[in-house]
Amino acid sequence: MTRFRPCIDLHDGQVKQIVGGTLDAADGELKTNYVSDLSPAHYGKMYAADQLTGGHVIQLGPGNKDAALSALAAYPNGLQLGGGISVANACEFLEAGASHVIVTSMLFDQDGRFQQTALQELVDRVGKDRIVLDLSCRRVKDGWKVAMNRWQTITELAVTETALNDLASYADEFLIHAADVEGKCQGVDEALVECLGDWVTIPTTYAGGARNLADLERVNELSRGRVDLTIGSALDIFGGDGVTYADCLAWNRRRG
Secondary structure (H helix, E strand, O other): OOOOOOOEEOOOOOOEOHHHHOOOOOOOOOEEEOOOOOOOOHHHHHHHHHHHHHHHHHHOOOHHHHHHHHHHHHHOEEEEEEEOOOOOHHHHHOOOEEEEEEEOHHHOOOOOOOOOHHHHHHHHHHHHHHHHEEEEEEOOOOOEEEOOOOOOOEEEEEEHHHHHHHHHHOOEEEEEEEOOOOOOOOOHHHHHHHHHHHHOOOOEEEEOOOHHHHHHHHHHHHHOOOOEEEEEOOEEEOOOEEEEEHHHHHHHHHHH
């Protein structure tokens, strides 16, 4: 069954909710939905107290390391950490308390060509059971392609059943942001969620556009319970009015 998964998005050292497609936008206009007065550690402690597992901490750009480490320390082995992960620093974040490292950009060269050797090197270093592949994507003419560099660069890697089957042997989970709808609270990318439900063979979390509790039910239906959902800007703990954190906890508890 589909579960609610928590998140902590970090930008300039603060917990924020951002319209994903505006990160490093050409016009320089970053659109921010919410900036929290509470620390990353506060959210980490809350998720730990409520026994929420599989949540992710994402560093959106530089200047977030201390904030990320504080969240990990607040919930040791309870949160996944992504943003700027490389073979060189992955072990540092795992030793600091991350259950998994989340990777995207390190899998590609500067022109967006997939580098399988880099992924294999990471697997050899930390083990596939500590890796989440963030295949966050943007829509293209005939489907979706993975986007890197804070969702600004479209890579050559298409999100397809074949690609997901191949990549599943290198990771414990997938995390897939639909960058085109991320932060907009206008509904999930239903076509993508349905495809993921048909294609994935390992635990997978979808993020992007969720606006209310009905979207949890919709993702559950479309994916036949095979895809989990992160809710960000619509959630009351991030300034939203679409769904309460308490209702999301209740959803999970009803499903064991």
